[in-house]
Amino acid sequence: MWTVGSLGFAAPWLLLGLVVLPVLWLLLRAVPPAPIRRRFPGVALLLGLADSETQTDRTPWWLLLLRMLAVAAVILGFAGPVLNPQVDRPGSGPLLVLVDGTWADARDWERRTDRVAAALGDASREGRSAALVSLTDLPPGGLSFQAADAVSARLPSLEPAAWEPDPEAVADWAAGLEGSFGTFWLSDGLARDGRDDLLGALETHGTVTVFESPRALMALRPVRFEEDAVAVTALRTDTGAVREADLAAMGLDPAGVERRLAGVPITWPADAAEAEVQLSLPPELRNRITRFEIAGVRSAGAVTLADDALRRREVALIAGREGREALELLDPLHYLREALEPTADLVAGDLTDVLLANPDVIVFADVAVLAPGEAADVLSWVENGGMLLRFAGPRLAASDISITEEDPLMPVRLRAGGRSVGGAMSWGEPKTLDAFADESPFVGLPVPEDVTVNAQVMAQPDPSLADRVIAQLADGTPLVTRKPVGNGQVVLFHVTANAEWSTLPLSGLFVRMLERLAVSTRPTSPDAEELTGTTWQPREVLSAFGRIENADDLPGVAGERLAEGGPGPDLPPGLYASDGRSIAVNVIDAERTLTAASWPARIVVEGLNVTRETVLKGWLLAGALALLLVDILASLALSGRLRGPRAAAAGLAALLVLAGVPDGARAQSEADRLAVRSTSEVVLAHVLTGDETVDSVAAAGLRGLSNVLFQRTSIEPAAPLGVNIETDELAFFPLLYWPVTTDQQIPSSQAYDKLNRYLRSGGMIVFDTRDADLAGFGSATPEGRRLQALARPLDIPQLEPLPPDHVLTRTFYLLQDFPGRHAGRELWVEAAPPDAELVEGMPFRDLNDGVTPVVIGGNDWAAAWAVDETGAYLLPVGRGMAGERQRELAYRFGVNLVMHVLTGNYKSDQVHVPALLDRLGQ
Numbered sequence: 001m002w003t004v005g006s007l008g009f010a011a012p013w014l015l016l017g018l019v020v021l022p023v024l025w026l027l028l029r030a031v032p033p034a035p036i037r038r039r040f041p042g043v044a045l046l047l048g049l050a051d052s053e054t055q056t057d058r059t060p061w062w063l064l065l066l067r068m069l070a071v072a073a074v075i076l077g078f079a080g081p082v083l084n085p086q087v088d089r090p091g092s093g094p095l096l097v098l099v100d101g102t103w104a105d106a107r108d109w110e111r112r113t114d115r116v117a118a119a120l121g122d123a124s125r126e127g128r129s130a131a132l133v134s135l136t137d138l139p140p141g142g143l144s145f146q147a148a149d150a151v152s153a154r155l156p157s158l159e160p161a162a163w164e165p166d167p168e169a170v171a172d173w174a175a176g177l178e179g180s181f182g183t184f185w186l187s188d189g190l191a192r193d194g195r196d197d198l199l200g201a202l203e204t205h206g207t208v209t210v211f212e213s214p215r216a217l218m219a220l221r222p223v224r225f226e227e228d229a230v231a232v233t234a235l236r237t238d239t240g241a242v243r244e245a246d247l248a249a250m251g252l253d254p255a256g257v258e259r260r261l262a263g264v265p266i267t268w269p270a271d272a273a274e275a276e277v278q279l280s281l282p283p284e285l286r287n288r289i290t291r292f293e294i295a296g297v298r299s300a301g302a303v304t305l306a307d308d309a310l311r312r313r314e315v316a317l318i319a320g321r322e323g324r325e326a327l328e329l330l331d332p333l334h335y336l337r338e339a340l341e342p343t344a345d346l347v348a349g350d351l352t353d354v355l356l357a358n359p360d361v362i363v364f365a366d367v368a369v370l371a372p373g374e375a376a377d378v379l380s381w382v383e384n385g386g387m388l389l390r391f392a393g394p395r396l397a398a399s400d401i402s403i404t405e406e407d408p409l410m411p412v413r414l415r416a417g418g419r420s421v422g423g424a425m426s427w428g429e430p431k432t433l434d435a436f437a438d439e440s441p442f443v444g445l446p447v448p449e450d451v452t453v454n455a456q457v458m459a460q461p462d463p464s465l466a467d468r469v470i471a472q473l474a475d476g477t478p479l480v481t482r483k484p485v486g487n488g489q490v491v492l493f494h495v496t497a498n499a500e501w502s503t504l505p506l507s508g509l510f511v512r513m514l515e516r517l518a519v520s521t522r523p524t525s526p527d528a529e530e531l532t533g534t535t536w537q538p539r540e541v542l543s544a545f546g547r548i549e550n551a552d553d554l555p556g557v558a559g560e561r562l563a564e565g566g567p568g569p570d571l572p573p574g575l576y577a578s579d580g581r582s583i584a585v586n587v588i589d590a591e592r593t594l595t596a597a598s599w600p601a602r603i604v605v606e607g608l609n610v611t612r613e614t615v616l617k618g619w620l621l622a623g624a625l626a627l628l629l630v631d632i633l634a635s636l637a638l639s640g641r642l643r644g645p646r647a648a649a650a651g652l653a654a655l656l657v658l659a660g661v662p663d664g665a666r667a668q669s670e671a672d673r674l675a676v677r678s679t680s681e682v683v684l685a686h687v688l689t690g691d692e693t694v695d696s697v698a699a700a701g702l703r704g705l706s707n708v709l710f711q712r713t714s715i716e717p718a719a720p721l722g723v724n725i726e727t728d729e730l731a732f733f734p735l736l737y738w739p740v741t742t743d744q745q746i747p748s749s750q751a752y753d754k755l756n757r758y759l760r761s762g763g764m765i766v767f768d769t770r771d772a773d774l775a776g777f778g779s780a781t782p783e784g785r786r787l788q789a790l791a792r793p794l795d796i797p798q799l800e801p802l803p804p805d806h807v808l809t810r811t812f813y814l815l816q817d818f819p820g821r822h823a824g825r826e827l828w829v830e831a832a833p834p835d836a837e838l839v840e841g842m843p844f845r846d847l848n849d850g851v852t853p854v855v856i857g858g859n860d861w862a863a864a865w866a867v868d869e870t871g872a873y874l875l876p877v878g879r880g881m882a883g884e885r886q887r888e889l890a891y892r893f894g895v896n897l898v899m900h901v902l903t904g905n906y907k908s909d910q911v912h913v914p915a916l917l918d919r920l921g922q
Helices: 012-030 041-046 061-078 103-125 148-152 167-175 195-203 334-340 351-357 372-383 394-398 508-516 559-564 617-638 645-659 670-680 692-712 749-760 782-791 861-865 880-903 906-919
Strands: 002-004 007-009 081-083 095-099 129-134 182-186 208-211 218-220 224-226 229-236 243-252 258-268 274-279 289-294 303-305 313-319 344-347 361-365 387-391 469-472 478-485 488-493 535-542 548-550 574-578 581-585 604-606 685-687 721-723 735-739 764-768 799-801 828-830 854-857
Touching: 012 061, 061 617, 095 103, 103 129, 103 148, 103 182, 129 148, 167 195, 182 195, 195 208, 218 289, 229 243, 229 258, 229 289, 258 274, 258 289, 258 782, 303 581, 313 334, 313 351, 334 344, 334 508, 351 372, 372 387, 372 478, 372 488, 535 559, 548 782, 685 692, 692 721, 692 735, 692 861, 692 880, 735 861, 735 880, 749 764, 764 782, 764 861, 764 880, 861 880
Parallel strands: 095 129, 095 182, 182 208, 208 604, 313 344, 313 361, 361 387, 387 488, 685 721, 685 735, 735 764, 764 854
Antiparallel strands: 002 007, 007 081, 218 229, 224 229, 229 274, 243 258, 243 289, 289 303, 469 478, 478 488, 535 548, 535 574, 574 581, 799 828, 828 854
């Protein structure tokens, strides 16, 4: 193939015919010949007569040009022109397709997979074997080359990771490579340790071609709280011109719906790789922020999660007695203020005002007895999730609170009078602290030898005392006790909050103990010493695309690993919690900078664009035909034969040939076409979420389900449609599949009116949270919480888990499990009538005759149904034959679902068969 720029010719020798065009121009120019002029007097008799036919003395230049273009189009067409012809990459032997597979790849992951698919397609046509490797998920052992088609089948399951490769693991893997092979390396564009060594190792096995996107990368360092302001530093790889981006602060509003709470523009000056912005936010708003992200950037690096370093807890301090004038160190609250002011927002006022402010923690310093009304209010506040932190003192020791019976606002029963050791009027030495037990929230904290206790209130021995002691003295007497009360807890320090009874408030251990109890928030991340011996449970993790995902199924992480930092397979980026505290592990650390990768001159670096070949032969021949048609009309016009009705007929014929006959559908509006298509055929529809990946999977899933319905049932669905619930009419569709995403926008009130009309008129909405139903209908997952927000304005009847005799279990197939890509069993439908009873002789109840308006689950059915245009499965389900069985059950559930919505509970009418037969006398 001969190419000129982006245009190629399959038969370039035919282009020699273009040389004939000048000769053809001269020939056409000479015919007809120019007439010889002779003066003849008799011509005067012909003046005024009109001839019906005329003939020009010379062919007009524009008609010649038209004919030349037509001939040139024919020549070019038969020369086989191709736009963007694929470049043949010479190569033989195995091909290694290597992807970095990091968070930096996520922004254009679709383009990368297209590039990989094109490379594997070329390898398949050339008969080359191939291997596909991601540096963030290295295979054990050496390379395993397979047929390129088999490797392509694994592409849909290839996903980037939210971390970067381990340089040591990459070096070990590269050292074990053997044999000769070529390499296509899809780089994420970032410079990192070990990249040059890996390149050198790959070049020893064959040629290396690098594919890299020219787009710049942006990322965020961990958020900081400095001088009453939130500081965020943004990074970029291109340090050229001035650039701007939008920083969004995301969090939960008072209704529990995630929204954008604040925003500020980021501006990188010219030649600057970093830009910092500061936000001054009120504590109430700041405490609601869960993450910051660069708007419009789909990458985990452009997201930074907020933890306790940002959220300052509100703490109310209430003392039983005022400090003596001029003796500040004897004030019961002095050391508490010193410990809490840097990391918490302190609330002042009496107890009534404090409860109205609803703080996170209330501290009682030597407060003994409360009024009955106050005690009830405080107890209600604790049960709703508050923490009551109490310190002992002379007032508490002298009172009879929690002596005869345990007070609801005390963790244990107390002995009267307290205990004094090591004083002038007592025997013995001051007591030291014992090491903290493994189950204590203070485990791992070092116990200073100079911390002593000379007085304390004593706890009454009790069977539950051992479970409530979280710190004790060396002699085994309790120092700190705790008990849960509803959703909150009550904690008692058996010493004073000042230095009267112990030296604990004078030590750094006092501050750390308050931090471990989550009374205060830590200004910086804890060090390795503090994290030693602790276990942290991931609460939510961050995908490479910057999406928040549930982490309930992930194991806990040791504090030592958390102290090392650096996200990886064993420590994915996310939010980790332990004993009321939370630590964020972000993709980018506080010291990270972004530097673009630099490749040696010997390495060929190409972009990610995959151009598609377009054959132009048909277009050029059609253009030549059109030009010849215009030539015929022009010749008729010049000869005077194109007049009257013949001119109108010829013009109409030309328009019909050039433009085609417009069908009736073209005259209709888009809404009319949608109505005609949806009412003339069964069309399954999915709600557009705004997430391109989720919407494409939903469309592919309904395509696969429609194919199965066509093959196995009498239903012949048309191609599925995506609907916008804000603008499209919903009444045409029997079923709406609604995949729930965490960042989906709440519909408008007009859309909810439309949805409620749809449900009341017999439509069905299948809500799929795609979270494997890890939290059940309690919606503890982000998708579940979003579902509650989406479904709150809908007119949905009372729901219940799908009973075993529901018609969905037998509409077409007999089913008891309803798996999708996940194999959860939970499924929620409209609750049966309370008077539904079993009918004699029937294995199921007489349920309501209507179709359940909603079906709620989280098994990601669309992913299990999804197929491409050729019918090949897009996403893996399970493993081996068990996975194929799971996919088959998912299809059967989809068939039952569609049959149910189209036919109703017709099978439940069998309960009426005995009565009908009896009335018929049979």
